Amino acid sequence: MAKLAVFLAERLKEKGEAVDVDLVDRACLLHDIARVCDFKELDYSNFEQAVTEQDKAKWQQIRATYKGVGHEDAAYEILREKFPLLALTIKKHRYMAMLDEKTRPSTWEEKLVYYADMRVMHDKIVPLEERLKEGHKRNAFLHGSEAQSKINTAKVDPLIYKLEEEIFDKIGLSPVQVTNEFIDLYPGKMQESD
Template sequence: MNEKDVEKLYREFHTPPHVRAHCKAVADFAVDLGKKFIAAGQRIDLKMLRNAALVHDLLRVVDFRHFEPRKWEYKVSDEDIKCWERLREKYKGMHHGDATAEILEKRGYGDMAQVVRRHKFIQVDEGFDTWEEKILYYADKRVKHDKVVTLEERLRDGKIRNVPEGRDGEHEKRLDRKNFELEKEIFDAIKTAK
């Protein structure tokens, strides 16, 4: 996959501009981290990592908690809305990472699909198999819209936008702790750079 292929996917699935901007910011941050891992002696597939980050929210519209595209800050077409409604119906009840991974697998990008599938918030509780999975997950948790912010700020924002009221209990606190543990693991790993 290359950036032209990514752009084709964005067009095919009418990925909204604000989601594309987020994906690009996540990709830039993930690649920066990946380069630090390489400098520390780790093997990282930077090309796959970048492409996975660029498409990790390709189908983000399928599980938007609040889906009101006519209220977005830019004009959306009737064609965009029809596409998004079809996608929301087809992938109803699925996490957008799973929906995107399904598409990637069908197109022969199995390794990338696995990395994309594992960027969902609860994955930190279930664990990761590769540094690429950890890096994409963490980079996504550090980018609020299209800006890199602290992990604390991003987690707070994610709760406001994505966690149903009344669900900020012990489970969510444990996930937050695991996110901070992952952050420490990542920065401990890249501190060994020569």
């Protein structure tokens, strides 16, 4: 996720926009630190990496401390005292945030973290439509009934597409161009590695 968001942040900076690339990178790396709060059950077999006893204890502690709180709000609470701007940027990546003026991503950093989370599935950049369908299926339980889930997606998804348009109009690229491979081969990247 950070790969995409940082790439977009760098392109926006090239176009003269004020963007804190380091904040975008850090927020992407930490955006799901409390994701365990959203799991119905904590099933360690679902993780690709090895889960240590220390991991299990920490995740159980987070779930107990933030019971009933979404992972975005839990992450905010964990980080806000020492890193208030980082905490707020992470808090605004909630899918439903687009519907509320107070929680809607408004800075470039917030928008890029939110958008990248909507475009990256595991570690692969995928088309927005594909990622949204996957997210709707995986997170339907968070919205209550299936009917409510459909109402929510009918309101939120068009706003996400509008955000995508805002970002890509500004950087002068098409969303379908920007893939993992495209970013790896992007001319600016080759100069940076020299």
